[in-house]
Amino acid sequence: MNTPVRTARARTSRLRRISGTASVHAVLLGYTLIAVFPVFLVMMNSFKDRRGIFGEPLSLPHAGTFSLEGYATVLSEGSFATYFGNSLIVTVASLFLILFLGAAAAHALAEYRFRFNALLKIYMIVGIMVPIRLGTVAILKLMVDLNLVNTLLALILVYTAQGLPVAVFILTEFMRTLSRDIKDCARIDGLSEYRIFLEVVLPLIRPVLATVAVFSMIPIWNDLWFPLILASSDATKTVTLGVQQFIGQFTVNWGAVLAALSIAILPVLGLYALFSRQLIAGITSGAVKG
């Protein structure tokens, strides 16, 4: 059976497979380096003194250049733990509202036929098209009237309003593709419309929810504008605002600036590492398959 030709062919195909795998890894590894290198560069240089940062930006810190002075400045000048807590509360709460309320609205729009359905859908996604920052003054006046200035709730409400259009847009698109049979079966089983949404639909759209979550999270976490306008007090400051103000205060002190950047990056990475498993589990659960 093992004619020489066959073995040769098997070998070439194995070789091809190996070289294929190698090139897959080469591309992925190459791009991963591009993605991570700048972040690594900042962290590495945050452990050097000012001359080390400028003189040898690409070398690891060594005895001559190692310095924790930047971190000392950051820790003595800014309360980054509070800022981080604020960012976390705002982001998580807004995300929850965007996903839950967005999914409920998308479900209603995709599932039921009622008057003005199409119009309402357009209404809900129009908000994608105008940067919400333009409504700043009206939003601020509203928050003053509601007595919400310098509270995290003000930020949560604005971010929820800002995130809903994209969430509704993506979620209705996907919900339309859900099979109706499952829902109708549930109806025959006597489940209420609410339970159908909570127990049938939500689990089915989990992967999309995870995607929407990642999407919505980024502009919220990174926003500079609304924290500045609505909640710039020390007690409600977010990490992004804290870092930005810190950079303003220590423009020339790059050791401190790099340390502040590193401190701001690390928790996000940790959080993402934590979320990432959930996210991928969501995506790969394959609920949409079939």
Added chain:
Amino acid sequence: MTQTATDSAAPAALRRRRKRAGRLHIVVFLAPAVLIYTIFSVYPLAESLRLSLYDGLEDGSAVWIGLGNYATLLFDPDWARQFWNAFSNNLVLFFVHMVVQNPLGLLLAALLSLAPRFGGAYRTLIFVPTLLSVVIVGFIWELILSPLWGVAETLLGAVGLAGLYQPWLGLESSALVTVSLISVWQYVGIPMMLIYAALIAIPDELIDAARVDGLSGFAIFWKVKLPLILPTLGIVAILTYIGNFTASFDLIYSIQGALGAPNFSTDVMGTLLFRTFFGQQLQLGDVHMGATVASMLFFIILVGVTIYLALVQRRLQRYEM
């Protein structure tokens, strides 16, 4: 009128029961989202856009001038020059994202969907820049590309290309493309994740069937997988279009400033809008012209989204069937 799309097929018992349930649940599902969105987004935005129909007087009051501000924006030489310059810069930005970011995202997603070893690690790490604030991204890339720090130059030198180094962010010819590529670096994770999610949702049976038909891996990708993920690619394209007009502001503002340096070569609708609306140094904010720029931005995005909904999405849906 309250009925589900499947009425015709639903058994009579089910129909009766639904009638009894009424339509309260629809209100319950919709009300919270619609309320928050209306109060904290639509109302403030409408307030602002309304201002575009007025002109401010010195004492702070306003007078209705119809479309006068739009005429100024489009036909006054100074305004029109800024407007069209910003608009065309946005188109360049969009173009770079469409030819670099999205194909790159597709490539990475396709490779990741082959489930290589360490796939999870690659995926996680490539997504890292997306999580960073523009404050951080701007600062990092200014440092790397800085002529003073010399990181870019040293790195190019390591592969014998030091001669290629230019102060890219400072040259009119290259600043816009450089900023676009920084944005690609930051956001490529988004199309990658969306496409990856779509790719792994393709039923295995379909791919097995194609394999039985003797298609190579490459052919399976082009002929089976790609058509199936077209709706996702459509969503990616329209999100890129919208983000290009709205989200691009922060990065450009943080790296190149409110005037889109050098010589307005990186000025986009977002920066034009910001300095018009809020002012810049001695330039006083003009809410009325600012609102006009904002409304134009709104119309431009509306046109794009309409085209997408009318043409692309309809065709894609036919594909799916």
Added chain:
Amino acid sequence: MKRLLMTTAAYAALSLAAAGAVAQTLTIESWRSEDQAIWDEVLLPAFEAKHPDINVEFKPTAPTEYNAALNARLDGGTAGDLIVCRPFDGSLVLYQKGHLAEITDLAGLENFPSVAKAAWSTDDGAETFCVPMASVIHGFIYNREAFEELGLKEPQTVEEFFAVLDAIKEDGSYTPLAMGTADQWESATMGYTNIGPNYWKGEEGRLGLIEGTAKFTDPEFVKPLEVLARWSDYMGRGYQAQSYSDSQNLFTLGRAAIYPAGSWEITGFNKQAFFEMGAFPPPVEAAGDTCYISDHTDIGIGMNAATEHPEAARTFLEWVASPEFAELYTNALPGFFSLSNATFEVKDPLAREFLSWREQCESTIRVAHQILSRGEPNTWNNLWTVGANVINGVMTPEEAARTLQDGLAKWYAPQKD
């Protein structure tokens, strides 16, 4: 420091108990985030020691966001009680809109010359709305050790200036000029309005533009652009992408010889530079010419018309107008020169050097700031862009001057043809 704070706090608590009053808290809006420590540790404790019933907090916003954020907060009614004022139209508009309170009769304002108050008064000078805090003076800071090493002297004339630059360039160990064009504003601020007054004779040229008797296309306004165009040969490689903080670092790390400066750099440079620094005023065309310096009224402070504590805010402003604040501020922040008539000793040698030019030279303010940047296109924005363009060599000085003049003529009646 901590002890000082604690004594202050204890003192405050005691007097509170005695007076039975409730402490009022005032917040200051400012764009000077670099000054946080000085306000917290020097200025505010000094005020609170005298007025234990008033607690003041300094809450700066980054300069790039200051105007936008302040306007939004004023419109929304959440702005601080005390507002640090940009000069001229930036604050005039706030006053006209009713956001800043009138303080014309504030005790202590008589300590300031009318030229200082002009930056924060209505065009006719009748109503004043901010207390002048400080001006900044332009010139050049240099690395004294580098000059000694190369045997160079402070240049007096333009040609000497370029001879010095040539010598530094030839030697090669220092970048002659630490400036870049990436952020654009340095070209206008440290470039054009720094060296320009010597050509347009300070106030004479500036008022000529306002009255319509001079134009940006006149030789005295084109020449400084021509000189600026020559700077690029002496700036660092890749200066087109060199940012403001890059330039600061380049100089304070001892890698550049001359830094086109505003005096506000002194505080930071004293901390960062490890070498001795000197300063010289913008060189004149021919030896013996009258010299002109840009002594720019840069920063003032007013009160929010909507403050809930108008009495306390006025008390604070009166303190800012006092000789005590003038001395404290000028010495805490060398490079920001009080505009008060009060006499006191300036301790920092570099700051003293800048200040001494007021004796030898005629003072003027930045050319585009009063009235000329009131319309669209904005003259000051135009100056940023064309200034950088001229240095980058993408625009000739004549084209740049034409852009400035056309922009101004478009909306400013006295300049319309």
